[in-house]
Amino acid sequence: xxxxxxxxxxxxxxxxxxxxxxxxxxxxxxxxxxxxxxxxxxxxxxxxxxxxxxxxxxxxxxxxxxxxxxxxxxxxxxxxxxxxxxxxxxxxxxxxxxxxxxxxxxxxxxxxxxxxxxxxxxxxxxxxxxxxxxxxxxxxxxxxxxxxxxxxxxxxxxxxxxxxxxxxxxxxxxxxxxxxxxxxxxxxxxxxxxxxxxxxxxxxxxxxxxxxxxxxxxxxxxxxxxxxxxxxxxxxxxxxxxxxxxxxxxxxxxxxxxxxxxxxxxxxxxxxxxxxxxxxxxxxxxxxxxxxxxxxxxxxx
Amino acid sequence: xxxxxxxxxxxxxxxxxxxxxxxxxxxxxxxxxxxxxxxxxxxxxxxxxxxxxxxxxxxxxxxxxxxxxxxxxxxxxxxxxxxxxxxxxxxxxxxxxxxxxxxxxxxxxxxxxxxxxxxxxxxxxxxxxxxxxxxxxxxxxxxxxxxxxxxxxxxxxxxxxxxxxxxxxxxxxxxxxxxxxxxxxxxxxxxxxxxxxxxxxxxxxxxxxxxxxxxxxxxxxxxxxxxxxxxxxxxxxxxxxxxxxxxxxxxxxxxxxxxxxxxxxxxxxxxxxxxxxxxxxxxxxxxxxxxxxxxxxxxxx
Amino acid sequence: xxxxxxxxxxxxxxxxxxxxxxxxxxxxxxxxxxxxxxxxxxxxxxxxxxxxxxxxxxxxxxxxxxxxxxxxxxxxxxxxxxxxxxxxxxxxxxxxxxxxxxxxxxxxxxxxxxxxxxxxxxxxxxxxxxxxxxxxxxxxxxxxxxxxxxxxxxxxxxxxxxxxxxxxxxxxxxxxxxxxxxxxxxxxxxxxxxxxxxxxxxxxxxxxxxxxxxxxxxxxxxxxxxxxxxxxxxxxxxxxxxxxxxxxxxxxxxxxxxxxxxxxxxxxxxxxxxxxxxxxxxxxxxxxxxxxxxxxxxxxx
Numbered sequence: 022x023x024x025x026x027x028x029x030x031x032x033x034x035x036x037x038x039x040x041x042x043x044x045x046x047x048x049x050x051x052x053x054x055x056x057x058x059x060x061x062x063x064x065x066x067x068x069x070x071x072x073x074x075x076x077x078x079x080x081x082x083x084x085x086x087x088x089x090x091x092x093x094x095x096x097x098x099x100x101x102x103x104x105x106x107x108x109x110x111x112x113x114x115x116x117x118x119x120x121x122x123x124x125x126x127x128x129x130x131x132x133x134x135x136x137x138x139x140x141x142x143x144x145x146x147x148x149x150x151x152x153x154x155x156x157x158x159x160x161x162x163x164x165x166x167x168x169x170x171x172x173x174x175x176x177x178x179x180x181x182x183x184x185x186x187x188x189x190x191x192x193x194x195x196x197x198x199x200x201x202x203x204x205x206x207x208x209x210x211x212x213x214x215x216x217x218x219x220x221x222x223x224x225x226x227x228x229x230x231x232x233x234x235x236x237x238x239x240x241x242x243x244x245x246x247x248x249x250x251x252x253x254x255x256x257x258x259x260x261x262x263x264x265x266x267x268x269x270x271x272x273x274x275x276x277x278x279x280x281x282x283x284x285x286x287x288x289x290x291x292x293x294x295x296x297x298x299x300x301x302x303x304x305x306x307x308x309x310x311x312x313x314x315x316x317x318x319x320x321x322x
Numbered sequence: 323x324x325x326x327x328x329x330x331x332x333x334x335x336x337x338x339x340x341x342x343x344x345x346x347x348x349x350x351x352x353x354x355x356x357x358x359x360x361x362x363x364x365x366x367x368x369x370x371x372x373x374x375x376x377x378x379x380x381x382x383x384x385x386x387x388x389x390x391x392x393x394x395x396x397x398x399x400x401x402x403x404x405x406x407x408x409x410x411x412x413x414x415x416x417x418x419x420x421x422x423x424x425x426x427x428x429x430x431x432x433x434x435x436x437x438x439x440x441x442x443x444x445x446x447x448x449x450x451x452x453x454x455x456x457x458x459x460x461x462x463x464x465x466x467x468x469x470x471x472x473x474x475x476x477x478x479x480x481x482x483x484x485x486x487x488x489x490x491x492x493x494x495x496x497x498x499x500x501x502x503x504x505x506x507x508x509x510x511x512x513x514x515x516x517x518x519x520x521x522x523x524x525x526x527x528x529x530x531x532x533x534x535x536x537x538x539x540x541x542x543x544x545x546x547x548x549x550x551x552x553x554x555x556x557x558x559x560x561x562x563x564x565x566x567x568x569x570x571x572x573x574x575x576x577x578x579x580x581x582x583x584x585x586x587x588x589x590x591x592x593x594x595x596x597x598x599x600x601x602x603x604x605x606x607x608x609x610x611x612x613x614x615x616x617x618x619x620x621x622x623x
Numbered sequence: 624x625x626x627x628x629x630x631x632x633x634x635x636x637x638x639x640x641x642x643x644x645x646x647x648x649x650x651x652x653x654x655x656x657x658x659x660x661x662x663x664x665x666x667x668x669x670x671x672x673x674x675x676x677x678x679x680x681x682x683x684x685x686x687x688x689x690x691x692x693x694x695x696x697x698x699x700x701x702x703x704x705x706x707x708x709x710x711x712x713x714x715x716x717x718x719x720x721x722x723x724x725x726x727x728x729x730x731x732x733x734x735x736x737x738x739x740x741x742x743x744x745x746x747x748x749x750x751x752x753x754x755x756x757x758x759x760x761x762x763x764x765x766x767x768x769x770x771x772x773x774x775x776x777x778x779x780x781x782x783x784x785x786x787x788x789x790x791x792x793x794x795x796x797x798x799x800x801x802x803x804x805x806x807x808x809x810x811x812x813x814x815x816x817x818x819x820x821x822x823x824x825x826x827x828x829x830x831x832x833x834x835x836x837x838x839x840x841x842x843x844x845x846x847x848x849x850x851x852x853x854x855x856x857x858x859x860x861x862x863x864x865x866x867x868x869x870x871x872x873x874x875x876x877x878x879x880x881x882x883x884x885x886x887x888x889x890x891x892x893x894x895x896x897x898x899x900x901x902x903x904x905x906x907x908x909x910x911x912x913x914x915x916x917x918x919x920x921x922x923x924x
Contacts, residue, residue, distance in 0.1 A: 092532070095532040095533070098510045098511065098532065099510075099511070099532075099533070099535075101507070101510065102507035102508075102510065102511075102535070104503075119533070165539060165540050165542045165552060166500070166537065166538065166539050166540075167537070167538050168507070168535065168536065168537040168538070169535070169536050170511070170533060170534070170535045170536075171533045171534045171535075172532055172533035173532070173533055199768070202706075206703075206704035206770070207704075209700045209701075209703065209704065210700065210701070210704075210772070231694070231697040231700065231701075231774060231775065232697070232701070232721070232772060232773045232774035232775055233772070233773045234701075234704070234770065234771070234772045234773075235770065235771050235772075236768065236769070236770040237768065237769050237770070238767060238768050239767050239768070241767045251767060393833070396833040396834070399811045399812065399833065400811075400812070400833075400834070400836075402808070402811065403808035403809075403811065403812075403836070405804075420834070466840060466841050466843045466853060467801070467838065467839065467840050467841070468838070468839050468841075469808070469836065469837065469838040469839070470836070470837050471812070471834060471835070471836045471837075472834045472835045472836075473833060473834035474833065474834055
């Protein structure tokens, strides 16, 4: 039996929007550790890895490891029916071929009263070990509107790739909105982006029929808000070329985090990582393009 | 001679947007009582009934009953030319084959000054019975911009159905935005909605290729704002099935009212009613679907 | 060598959006006076004239007159990559076949500190005549993000029309948003607009299959804000007919100015002018339509 209760249900909606463009069908893996997904995109070029740790859920019960194959467009259709303040519960019985998404939207009245109620009730629950049963029946929170969506599961063949920990030549941390803006801007000029990292900054370049573009972001740690900083950790300078189409797909995860980190090494796929606050991450892996013309665009940050 | 002056002109725009999707051509009927419309949708499945009582107009003159056939898309085109703060006047001469929509947008200056002016002027008008002539000439309000749109009328055959007052098994009053959201959400899963009313609440269910969905709204009167309440008046439980396509069309009337009422009886069409503040209502009638599979979805609120 | 630095870079974006619908390729002419453009639309019916005077730029260097042919859609693609607060610099070397657009987005930190810095630095620059070199190297403002876009220039044949100063029968000054709204509203009814100016006001009329429309704007100078005034300078009444399609294209310049002026004479093209604050203007010229039916629509403001 699986039962995962997530208070900020909107987070699940954002996760789905982040990967839906890249991946059509995928297995969601549940274990005692957390809720995770690993999938290649349909052209087998990019890899997505998602982890939501069990500690991030308000309630997390997973009696035995479970792999649930879902069509992400269908999951997205169902999650779009959840309000942004809704509490989302994912349920599946062992051996069942369906998964249930339950959305609870507490009314204003209930919300204000249930804060105290919830606190003392939980204390009491811990004593009498009633919690699971109570959560299941939902009598303790007087929701005005409860929606449950039952979806058929699919059988999806997939092999789980072991991704080794690697040392990267350079890691760039920057505002995620800035990175999304750069990828969008460059793709109006060209198809690929050359990312060059030096100590001073990171340069994103492209070339197309109508001309060339270079965008330089300098290392900048003296900002009022830490999420606005651009921080470069570099062992050696690195210059790599990537398809902008995939970069633009990755930036669909921007609403999940205010910062993004790019890990680059000359012989490894780039890792574009968005942290999911206190719960985990979503990571995109993409192999660099090997191009002869790459040398023409000289790094000159 | 017909002359109807409506201060909140945006209301007319909303009325048109509410029925335009369902009905293409329709007769607007004017009498001493008010301005009304009754029309079937093009597939003769749903019925719309609109009433704007004469008391709701700032000025209402209708010398004799008049039925004006209009293409609602054309009316909508003209009304979209009215600003949201515009005062709208509808004019037609007896026997004329045209109707005129006049939009007045008082300037900021005029608006602030004319409040006092309007009050005393009207008092005086009442004494000397000059009102009509003055309104007609519009010299009393120094509008900066006056627009008039003249539209040709059409001959439309239509029979006016007498809708008998009926007793309903259950009447559900709920926030109109909530109802609109539910119809929209369910139509991403299935084509029909099963509405089941019990004392505890109302359940909206659907079934489609990707799964099933159930949304339960509980009776809830302890809310801060009366328009957020969900109130169920029930004589006996009732379960009926409707096409979601029509329900979604009806919810185009949501901007007209913060609440909607659903009147259900096992042998009558559902009535979906939006009250129009202090003026009247817009009512949609839709016959239930008779389905064998209906029994499969058991009501279990 | 050409180097133009414009602090409000968003202004250039607005200029491009204003003319892009009308003109595909055009020569931008740079001289000591300013940055200008004159172009006919593709059907050779309307003329656009743009002037940005050199005084409006923070830094303006143009060693010799230069005419740069550009595809406006490509320029627009590049300018859309500039943030709304970005400083835009246009650079071209003499004899070069490319132009470079540089966008600098000062960070919040830099922005707040550089206000003082900028003031005293400029004073000092004036003394030592270092300004150009410093601006060129950009070391004085610690931008976090600098983007440069290089675009190939095109050879475009064009003859520069001398537009003689003319006396107009009537000049109407009105809020640009009002004018845009009127053109948009009328084009949902008909294809042409008849503009009639009398001392009392200006009337915009149209006629189409579904009916007729008249919008009258009265002379109105007693407004709180000068940009809301409608001012009519008239030597003699004038009634002229124009294609609404072009008028609607002209109103794409609405974001550039809160007012628009229409200059009308019975034997001259209308001039629709949007002033660009303290820098220049954008003017659209359109010949009136000679129509027999014109007389049917009588001016009756």
